[in-house]
Amino acid sequence: MHIVVCLKQVFSTPQVRINPETNAVIREGGEWIINPFDEHALETALALKDTVGAKVTVITAGSQQAEAVLREALARGADAAVLLSDAAFEGSDAWATAKILAAGIQKVGAVDLIVCGKQTMDGDTAQVGPAVAEFLGWPCVTYVRKLAVEGTTLKLERLFEDGFEKVEVVLPAVLTVGKEINTPRMASLKGRMAAKKAQIAPVNAAALGLAPESVGRAGSPTRIVKMATPPKKTGGIKIDGSDAAAAAKTVVEKLRELKLV
């Protein structure tokens, strides 16, 4: 089985600001990490490699610096890494990003399974996994929390708001996963050493057969026209809780006034 895991590099702290003139996001006081949900996607693939045997390829679309998440994945046990990088990719929305990833995965060759995190923690669109599936014409099962392989069939449990469904899907397929599914492993020292030496040659738009205007800002159906810092909520009243009964009475009265109880 050949599994591809889509990874995104994100900034660890959400404490970002907006430059009001350029609309650019200013990031400070953090570091670049693998999107937390993607770590669970990677672990899903590595666990299958351990149990049923699989080749695991990790892929990301981003700038040269995004290579770091690929190396981290190699260190944890991925077999191959693909960096999709081109100035033409800049400004891609989730739709165009999925198009780039789908093209990259097609280039990887015969693939049976694609695993993505359920959403990123910066853009938070939850769009890329299902959209990759659609660009490839594959089925997609989202929010998977448990999986078993039986031949070419996957037996899955996927979450919904107040329960879960048992779902079966025949490969090839795309899955998205959250943190319920597993606990990501750490890289071994040996893995880190090997990952450091790995050659990762960036793949550009031309190599994927993508016209520059079909991706990036030009190829994205959506556009961000405004970025604003939301009005900061100011705290309301503070009451002393040392007399619990009196404090509770005040709270309940207020809630009743607002018709919340």
Next chain:
Amino acid sequence: MTDKTQFSGVWVFAEQREGVIASVTFEALAKGRELATKRGTHLAAVLLGQGIKEKAADLFAHGADKVYYVDSSALAGANSDALTAQLAALIAQYKPEIVLGGSTICGRSVFPRVAVRAQTGLAPDCTGLDLDASGVLQATRPAYVGNVLATVVCPEHRPQMATLRPKAFKKGTPTAGRIGELIEAPAAVGDVKTKVVEVVRDAGNQVSLTAADIIVSGGRGLGGTVHFSLLTELAKEFGGAVGASRAAVDSDWINVSHQVGQTGKTVSPKLYIACGISGAIQHAAGMGSSEFIVAINKDPGAPIFEIADIGVVGDLFTVVPALIAALKNR
């Protein structure tokens, strides 16, 4: 490029499970009604399922002028393969200008795929929607854990698609007996490759977090699993659901499905009561858009007080039982 003049009407995808229409659908209908009126066009709902035609009445009552209904056994469950194919087929045939749905698990699974099939853009998880003079949908959505509000547009492609964060928009008051046009369309579910074998609902009659009007959440301050029963009791008084901070989840005091925040669920209830939660930015990201926030924390400097409407500085182990008592004899 799309010939935009061919597209008209505002659509709402009516999400249903076992014939029960999700409340976000009614929130979307209220917003859709407003947008349709502003645009001088009609509002339609799309109802996909099996044997649920009579549910169209609820959609008319909530403002739909038309309901497109497709009856098929393949659409009975919330199978995203089938829903994707069917919704995309209807869009291709009837060409709506705007398509709205809920940013629920179903909406988040179906809308991105439909957007690819329809070759158009999607603004996911919106908390605000408006139209400009030329009919371009201005969709605002939080990104970077709520630190940024981005306004997203899809100027050249149609339909313009958006999913609405549950509870971020107000439901309208239904008009009983309001009628509209029911259009039955043939099933076009395509090649369904996933099979839902069984649906298992959470034990008990738990209110799901994202759908709850009132959430009582606990953090590290609770100090253990047993103490969550205190919150369960308070939640029961309110008819609400129980949430948790990551610290509580990581300590194995409560299941991860209850986690609120950046790597948990995003909730916007009418009332959020945070007990023994410091209010870290990652937690606030998941609950900051709640309508009214009550915080109980013994540290007067806890950041949760900066976003709380009422902050009780005190020990939750005395304040929560007092709240339960006050609610009992109200």
